[in-house]
Amino acid sequence: MRLLAEGLSARRGEDLIFNDISFALGAGEALVVTGPNGAGKSTLLRVLAGLLRAESGRLRIEGGPAEFAHPYELSHYLGHRNAMKQELTVRENLSFWQRFMGDSPGGSGIDVNAAAEAVGLAGITHLPFGYLSAGQQRRMAMAKLLVAYRPIWLLDEPTAALDAGADRLFAALVTAHLERGGIIIAATHQPLGLGSTQSLQMKGFTH
Numbered sequence: 001m002r003l004l005a006e007g008l009s010a011r012r013g014e015d016l017i018f019n020d021i022s023f024a025l026g027a028g029e030a031l032v033v034t035g036p037n038g039a040g041k042s043t044l045l046r047v048l049a050g051l052l053r054a055e056s057g058r059l060r061i062e063g064g065p066a067e068f069a070h071p072y073e074l075s076h077y078l079g080h081r082n083a084m085k086q087e088l089t090v091r092e093n094l095s096f097w098q099r100f101m102g103d104s105p106g107g108s109g110i111d112v113n114a115a116a117e118a119v120g121l122a123g124i125t126h127l128p129f130g131y132l133s134a135g136q137q138r139r140m141a142m143a144k145l146l147v148a149y150r151p152i153w154l155l156d157e158p159t160a161a162l163d164a165g166a167d168r169l170f171a172a173l174v175t176a177h178l179e180r181g182g183i184i185i186a187a188t189h190q191p192l193g194l195g196s197t198q199s200l201q202m203k204g205f206t207h
């Protein structure tokens with residue numbers, strides 16, 4: 001399966017945020033998106049996740065399940081915010097995402113307890129999400145990627161708030177995903193500990 005972006009541009013309000021971005025990623029490949037604050041990294045990820053319409057250009061999947069036309073249907077999106085309800089327990093939040101996302105063809109997610117264990121937080125799934133520290137919350141948001149299988153992971157600043165141990169854990173999770181033939185696009189200011197990756201440096205437009 002390949003994910004292809006061809007000549008993408010996006011606008012927010014009046015402003016063109018980026019123009020003519022193209023890339024092609026095959027199974028097991030990652031793209032790391034870098035650039036200064038405001039360069040458009042989050043905007044690009046939101047376009048890929050189907051949360052924002054591209055102004056022009058095309059996104060498509062080649063050689064994937066025939067019924068999926070847009071990459072967002074095969075993607076997990078981990079945004080700046082963790083997308084968890086503060087007052088629900090960790091287990092309730094993860095169970096929600098498991099049911100809501102469902103598995104894409106070709107794989108299956110792991111159960112909620114196993115996912116919490118995979119991010120090093122097995123003992124606290126009974127706590128309301130809002131009780132967790134910022135780093136624990138980010139780890140649990142990573143567990144969301146594991147409870148339902150999606151071949152494409154779209155990650156916006158995934159390691160923000162993570163300590164060194166969680167950084168290593170995260171690097172192991174993304175490496176395992178790539179080894180299974182997954183595709184990752186990550187916007188980041190920090191190295192993610194991945195081996196060979198494609199990179200896209202966004203510069204933004206000066207006004």
Ligand SMILES: Nc1ncnc2c1ncn2[C@@H]1O[C@H](COP(=O)(O)OP(=O)(O)OP(=O)(O)O)[C@@H](O)[C@H]1O
Nearest residue numbers: 012013017035036037038039040041042043044187
């Ligand atoms: N809802 C919006 N309406 C209008 N402009 C917006 C909106 N959201 C973002 N922008 C603008 O789009 C530009 C790109 O923002 P974006 O969040 O994509 O940058 P980024 O590269 O992810 O930055 P950071 O490194 O700070 O996360 C910025 O100039 C921002 O002000």
